[in-house]
Amino acid sequence: MIRVVDRTDIEAAARRIGGHIRHTPSYEVRPGLWFKLELLQHSGSFKARGAFNRILAAAEAGALPEAGVVVASGGNAGLGVAYAASRLGVRAEVFVPRNAPATKVARLREYGAEVHQHGREYAEAYAASSVRVAETGALFVHAYDQPEIVAGQGTLGLELPEADTVLVAVGGGGLVGGIAAAVGDRVRIVAVEPEQAPTLHAALAAGAPVDVRVSGVAADSLGARRVGRIAFDLAVRHGIESVLVSDEAIVTARLRLWREHRLAVEHGAAAAFAALEHAAGTTVVVLCGANTDPATLTAAPAADQPAHAAG
Template sequence: MVDKTDIEAAARRIGGHVRHTPSYEVRPGLWFKLELLQHSGSFKARGAFNRILAAREAGALPDSGVVVASGGNAGLGVAYAAARLGVRAEVFLPVTAPATKVARLREYGAVVYQHGREYAEAHAASQTRAAETGALVVHAYDQPEIVAGQGTVGLELPEADTVLVAVGGGGLIGGIAAAVGDRARIVAVEPVGAPTLHAALAAGHPVDVPVESVAADSLGARRVGGIAFDLAVHHKVESILVSDEAIVDARHRLWREHRLAVEHGAAAAFAGLDLVADPGAAVVVLCGANTDPATL
């Protein structure tokens, strides 16, 4: 299981490559962690750098580079990290990925393939490609180095009673739980149409769920990762569900009231705030901004 020692090691490894993003006190007792300001537009760059650099340190980074499947953000993080480190990157996306994300991937120099309508289908295609080329597989959320890298967000949070985190595959919440779950209440916020962790906690193990949500481009995993599930159980993570309508409203409120342009996945965490009883001092992690601002 990934623990705080792993996350501290990841922080040392990636420290010169990622931003220490600010936390903004919205009002007394409420903070926004502005991870939308991270390189590549989301927290995913943290795990990507940690995975690639750890492989390089171990002499396990092949000349064929890296391959990743993504709804968009993990691909952007990997493409950005690979470009900065001089590594070839191939990214597999579903055909439903937003055009803005596809365009940015190509700007970073990644080779982009689009396959299937969901992340799971793109992932299957990426595995076939990796077997053909020998490229290093960078998983979007379910590898120890990825979870530890994402967990470095937790090391930067202000002291709080409650931390709200949006969940897709679970790499971010798993890492944050490992980093601060011993001192804060961790609340997972998921779309009703993509309840990966919620369903897993109810079943007692990860299970497949149907995916149909406005936030599917960033929270569109069909099944929560095993690492994240184990960490969520260990740290007693709570899970709440929010509707697409609430997510859309939260996204517009973040723009209207705070001039923060976030993607729907990031807005989900804010949408969950009103559903948390007695949050005390709370931090909402705004995890990404890879969105079309014209829709605000």
């Protein structure tokens, strides 16, 4: 049975991780449109929030093993866990696909994590990480589908300015689920996914999480094959809307963010901005990650990239 995550969990997470994360700024781009600059978070994305919460909660419960922590990731979740582990003096092993972005793999090693590369997508890295947990007894940190992870990501929701609509990109769903738990039904939440990675969209249509084929320019961060059960339940509970955007729209949005605002975001973060047509009333666009190669801001990548992983 999946444990419900609610605002009480979010508030507890905020108290637990408050001294370890940044309260990232929001600014009004024009009347009625705000950017939440979570790309300025430690490790370059919101994932540090959940990572700190998972590790610190385990430590509080006396359940943090000497073997440390293990996570499977396309990069951002691994970076969040590696950063949190390094700050807390905990050993970290990160399993990523062999085609994970080189910039993310390099940063994982800079944070002191032991990096293992397996397969070509998240599912294969995840399987290898599960074997490692069984071998070592390490604490498993899921990229997006654990209560402590969702609650940690949801602390971002406590920092949002007053708004009618929030646009947030979705991969496995930990962030959008956490925001929904934080703000409840007071705000309209629009979950934005690439057309080539429609995990939540497909789950809502099917009435349950289902496997989908993932590819495209944002697959390294939004490439979950299946949305998390916690996020799905929260999406249904709070009536989250799901919209899809094309790779072309994501690429254009990312370039606009750079050219017009000098914000260097990864494609996954740009997806939320690509859905601006779905804004209604005062709107906050969550720019959730900056783990990207700045050199790619001068040229558009091919529209169909292989799926790397989720998180």
